[in-house]
Amino acid sequence: MSDHSDKLEISACARGQFEACLEPEGILVMAMSSAADIRNFAIVGHASSGKTTLSEAMLACAGVIGRMGSIAQGTTVSDYHVSERQRQISTQTSLLHCIWMGKKLNILDTPGYLDFISEALAAERVADFALVVVHAQHGIGVGTERVWNCATDCGIPKVIVVNAVDKQNAHFDEVLADARAHYGPKVFPLNVPINPGPNFNQVLDVLRNEVVTYETDGHGKFHEEPATGEWKDHATQLHRELIELIAESDDTLLDKFFEQGSLSEEEFRAGIHAAVQAQMFIPLFCTSAVWNVGVGRLLDFTAKYGSSPLDREKIDAEDARSGEQVQVKVGGTDPVLQVFKTMNEEHFGELSFFRIYSGQIRTGGDSFNANRKITERIGQIFLLNGQTREPVSHLGAGDIGATVKLRNTHTGDTLCAPNHPVKLAVPEYPRPNIHAALQPTARGEEDKTAAGLATLHNEDPAFVFRADPELHQTIISAQGELHLEVIAERLRRRFRLHFDLIEPRVPYRETIHGRADHRYRHKKQTGGAGQFAEVAIKLAPGPRNSGIAFSESLSGQCVDRVFVPSVERGIEIACAEGILAGCRVVDVEANFYDGLMHPVDSKDIAFQVAGYWAFKEAFMKARPCLLEPINVLEVRIPEDCMGKVVGDLSSRRGRILGTDVDGQFQIVSAEVPAMELYRYASILRSLTSGRGVHSEQFSRYEEMPREIEQRVIDEAKRARAANSSSGR
Numbered sequence: 001m002s003d004h005s006d007k008l009e010i011s012a013c014a015r016g017q018f019e020a021c022l023e024p025e026g027i028l029v030m031a032m033s034s035a036a037d038i039r040n041f042a043i044v045g046h047a048s049s050g051k052t053t054l055s056e057a058m059l060a061c062a063g064v065i066g067r068m069g070s071i072a073q074g075t076t077v078s079d080y081h082v083s084e085r086q087r088q089i090s091t092q093t094s095l096l097h098c099i100w101m102g103k104k105l106n107i108l109d110t111p112g113y114l115d116f117i118s119e120a121l122a123a124e125r126v127a128d129f130a131l132v133v134v135h136a137q138h139g140i141g142v143g144t145e146r147v148w149n150c151a152t153d154c155g156i157p158k159v160i161v162v163n164a165v166d167k168q169n170a171h172f173d174e175v176l177a178d179a180r181a182h183y184g185p186k187v188f189p190l191n192v193p194i195n196p197g198p199n200f201n202q203v204l205d206v207l208r209n210e211v212v213t214y215e216t217d218g219h220g221k222f223h224e225e226p227a228t229g230e231w232k233d234h235a236t237q238l239h240r241e242l243i244e245l246i247a248e249s250d251d252t253l254l255d256k257f258f259e260q261g262s263l264s265e266e267e268f269r270a271g272i273h274a275a276v277q278a279q280m281f282i283p284l285f286c287t288s289a290v291w292n293v294g295v296g297r298l299l300d301f302t303a304k305y306g307s308s309p310l311d312r313e314k315i316d317a318e319d320a321r322s323g324e325q326v327q328v329k330v331g332g333t334d335p336v337l338q339v340f341k342t343m344n345e346e347h348f349g350e351l352s353f354f355r356i357y358s359g360q361i362r363t364g365g366d367s368f369n370a371n372r373k374i375t376e377r378i379g380q381i382f383l384l385n386g387q388t389r390e391p392v393s394h395l396g397a398g399d400i401g402a403t404v405k406l407r408n409t410h411t412g413d414t415l416c417a418p419n420h421p422v423k424l425a426v427p428e429y430p431r432p433n434i435h436a437a438l439q440p441t442a443r444g445e446e447d448k449t450a451a452g453l454a455t456l457h458n459e460d461p462a463f464v465f466r467a468d469p470e471l472h473q474t475i476i477s478a479q480g481e482l483h484l485e486v487i488a489e490r491l492r493r494r495f496r497l498h499f500d501l502i503e504p505r506v507p508y509r510e511t512i513h514g515r516a517d518h519r520y521r522h523k524k525q526t527g528g529a530g531q532f533a534e535v536a537i538k539l540a541p542g543p544r545n546s547g548i549a550f551s552e553s554l555s556g557q558c559v560d561r562v563f564v565p566s567v568e569r570g571i572e573i574a575c576a577e578g579i580l581a582g583c584r585v586v587d588v589e590a591n592f593y594d595g596l597m598h599p600v601d602s603k604d605i606a607f608q609v610a611g612y613w614a615f616k617e618a619f620m621k622a623r624p625c626l627l628e629p630i631n632v633l634e635v636r637i638p639e640d641c642m643g644k645v646v647g648d649l650s651s652r653r654g655r656i657l658g659t660d661v662d663g664q665f666q667i668v669s670a671e672v673p674a675m676e677l678y679r680y681a682s683i684l685r686s687l688t689s690g691r692g693v694h695s696e697q698f699s700r701y702e703e704m705p706r707e708i709e710q711r712v713i714d715e716a717k718r719a720r721a722a723n724s725s726s727g728r
């Protein structure tokens with residue numbers, strides 16, 4: 001019998017080990033998996049490296065599904081959302097689970113596209129190790145590095161999976177060499193492909209010195225036989241190198257190794273787990289996820305040597321009362337769990353995904369949200385396989401599950417015992433740097449839009465929004481074009497909103513070059529109470545960033561001083577409205593030096609109107625101009641992209657301030673007008689094949705070139721005309 005069919009039996013009887021039984025209402029009551037028997041791992045890696053297909057293969061191996069679904073047909077367990085099926089990419093982390101060799105595997109299949117990197121970062125935070133999938137044809141990509149660094153920051157071990165070894169142009173040896181160049185000689189293969197390429201079905205198992213042959217029908221069955229000939233020599237050589245590597249990870253083992261000239265099988269195997277934990281050894285596997293080749297042995301390794309929740313004794317937290325740093329004992333009695341993802345499922349409600357670090361939770365129990373200081377009643381608890389939800393009555397320390405309808409608990413919040421409130425750290429998401437304005441195309445949806453945006457932000461903090469009072473636009477900011485698109489799609493589908501995404505307005509400013517003087521008389525003396533005011537003002541350019549400096553130098557009794565604030569108010573209104581192109585007026589000194597009043601008809605409103613118009617007329621005489629915001633950019637790019645990126649920045653009227661070196665990357669600092677930076681993140685991505693990242697920050701206002709200024713003024717006029725003709 002093949003080893004694999006053993007596994008299927010194990011997986012079936014493992015449920016027995018967990019003493020599963022059904023309560024009358026059909027709720028699966030699982031005697032909780034002991035934390036030592038749980039393996040929580042995140043499958044992470046560059047986009048389209050095969051993570052979802054690998055998780056599908058794992059479920060097929062463990063007998064959770066009868067046959068593997070495919071990405072092309074949109075039938076995988078993990079990518080079940082409409083947006084995922086339409087685009088054939090993952091946009092959300094999916095939680096899957098299966099039993100393998102008596103261990104409960106909680107699999108977090110994460111998206112690889114950088115737009116959804118926050119999902120992967122959050123999953124790595126709650127995982128005990130990361131399976132980093134690298135495509136055998138494309139090697140290590142930007143996405144690999146991001147998730148690798150995050151795993152390092154989270155302090156979790158990594159296992160590399162070189163996938164798609166069945167591809168014609170698979171370069172296993174090159175990818176291995178590349179991984180070693182990146183991450184050091186501690187990267188070591190535990191299996192190597194014997195026949196890479198389209199017929200790939202055999203691997204050399206370095207731990208057991210065996211050749212493992214897989215069936216390629218997707219079920220992952222395999223049989224093994226001792227390696228012979230050159231493969232035997234190769235396995236012996238690798239085995240020996242591996243023993244040396246493991247021995248080096250521990251001084252006691254190293255002493256034994258020198259004494260005995262080798263390690264006993266027992267010492268060696270015990271050393272593997274410790275070396276992986278200490279990150280002195282990064283195991284590397286090869287697979288063809290799509291043919292389910294190599295996956296069974298990867299699962300064996302995961303069950304036997306992968307980190308359990310108990311491998312981290314304590315995790316850092318913050319005492320929610322004192323703000324002091326404390327540690328939570330993993331597997332302790334007080335419940336401590338963190339919600340790492342919330343997601344709204346159609347016809348079901350909000351699902352909160354959580355990881356339990358300590359204690360246990362049960363349906364109907366109370367839990368304290370330390371971030372929001374509220375008590376939550378725990379609703380139904382589920383184990384998930386994508387959208388398949390299996391209700392359970394309780395879950396214990398180390399496990400991962402989901403619950404529904406928490407009142408006010410959001411992504412990142414910690415639930416705990418009220419008498420020991422603690423907050424666990426939340427991942428830091430990259431600053432969203434793609435922006436769009438949401439332009440309603442139906443009336444009366446303002447409240448629904450605000451509620452929808454707030455809900456989506458709570459689910460996905462990597463997306464932010466703000467209502468800009470100056471631009472009169474709602475600006476949404478995301479991690480990339482695709483992220484923006486997916487958010488727009490959710491707003492339309494879930495909240496039934498109607499809108500377009502358009503380029504956000506740029507907050508230009510208006511000011512003057514010259515001096516001018518204008519006298520304006522406001523007179524309305526026909527019918528009813530009359531209005532009379534005359535205001536004479538002088539304007540002069542003010543220093544940059546000085547705003548509007550208003551002064552009064554009236555002499556005699558021409559105007560009662562009580563009307564001075566009215567004139568100032570009129571000027572403020574004119575400045576806020578804008579005169580040239582509807583932008584805020586800044587850096588002007590306005591002096592109210594003369595005027596006239598009427599004993600009866602002069603009043604506050606009359607002086608406001610006169611001040612308003614006097615300022616506007618004077619402004620137009622004082623050689624008005626526009627200022628544009630200039631942003632400082634920091635662009636991090638690989639050296640070979642330098643020419644292209646700098647050339648592109650110059651074409652955007654950018655000024656290079658300097659360059660710096662950071663490892664293999666160049667950091668370019670530049671000043672670029674904000675109007676030239678619309679969707680720059682996407683442009684940079686395409687210029688650098690996804691390897692460049694940038695941050696931008698407002699620096700100051702500057703005059704803009706005449707012809708561009710004229711274009712902006714003309715556009716503003718056209719927009720005003722269109723608005724007034726549509727009655728808005």
Ligand SMILES: Nc1nc2c(ncn2[C@@H]2O[C@H](COP(=O)(O)OP(=O)(O)OP(=O)(O)O)[C@@H](O)[C@H]2O)c(=O)[nH]1
Nearest residue numbers: 047048049050051052053089090112164288289290
């Ligand atoms: N030939 C071959 N194709 C594969 C393999 N694994 C995945 N694919 C294909 O590669 C494409 C991407 O696979 P996915 O499983 O969606 O990759 P992913 O890493 O989950 O992608 P994202 O989550 O969107 O980053 C699909 O067309 C798969 O059928 C493999 O081992 N061999």
Ligand SMILES: [Mg+2]
Nearest residue numbers: 051052090111
């Ligand atoms: Mg995927």
